[in-house]
Amino acid sequence: MDTVKADTVKIATVKADSTEIDTAVADTIKVVNEKIDYWKKTNKVGVNLSEVAFINWNSGGNNSFSALLHGLFGRKYKKELLNWNSTLAVKYGFNAQEGRELRKTEDHLEINSNFGYRRDSVSNWYYSAKFNFNTQLTYGYRYPNTDSPISKFMAPGYAFLGVGTEYSAPEEDLTVYISPVTQKSTFVLDQALANEGMFGVQPAIKDAEGNILKDGERIRTEFGFLLSSAFTKQIFDNIGLNQQLKLYSDYLNKFGNIDVDWELNLDLQVNDYVKANVGSHLRYDDDVKFKQDLDGDGKLETGGPKVQFKQLLGVGVVYTF
DSSP, X not given: OHHHHHHHHHHHHHHHHHHHHHHHHHHHHHHHHSOOOOEEEEEEEEEEEEEEOOSSOTTOOOOEEEEEEEEEEEEEEEETTEEEEEEEEEEEEEEEETTSOOEEEEEEEEEEEEEEEOSSTTOOEEEEEEEXXXXXXXXXXXXXXXXXXXXXXXXXEEEEEEEEEEEEETTTTEEEEEEEEEEEEXXXXXXXXXXXXXXXXXXXXXXXXXXXXXXXXXXXXXEEEEEEEEEEEEEETXXXXXXXXXXXXXXXXXXXXXXXXEEEEEEEESSSSEEEEEEEEEEEOTTOOOEEOSSSSSOOEEOOOOOEEEEEEEEEEEEEO
């Protein structure tokens, strides 16, 4: 009788073990069959607004309204040894003030795409290829003169294409890209601006009376060295720091003369939708000549290069989807 009970216990144990094995196998198959999503997407759109209105205000002042529309769209693919990150950023701002024409305050379109491959899964160094393109959307003026545009869509436009190596540390949100082989193309597709030699393109050839014998070139190609870095850090729970720096020097034309593009931003988060931004943007390009009134006669003439600097402060609504 005892033998029969023992056999019954053994059979029950075998059945229990078999059930556990079947469950484990089923769970494993379920995990394998689940689709692994290697893509990470970013979609952000927002608007910053500011307004001042006066009614019988003793101290005086002009009514004004400002708006900045911005969008950021990104797609990132990361799987084992591959890393592909692409972004599209758009900004457009304007200011309306009583008794004055509508003026543009921000105008920027930028596309970035970076492809990287590393030898093993523990290395932070990637063999990398990078593409960057940026331009503006509408006419730019030296206010209050709105008769002669100083810039337009694709005048200028810039494209960078290069190969090199990139250090990426996800835990620190730091990337450093080094490219000893980078082609920079400058586009000035407006012939009038190209004839003046704006943004470094070859100007038109003219006779002694100022008649154009040969139109200016609309595309300039350079070959040089590019160093860029990006750093993001959450300083506090509601304050984030974002920094981007690009340094470029042409091998064939004044090597050592460095083009600088540096952005520094602080993002202040009030809640999930309301955010504030404090930022600065510094640029210097020796090929960008500025139009200014050199003789005081009201006519704009092409001068030399200058450091470009912009400071931003905005509060607005951001929607992420």
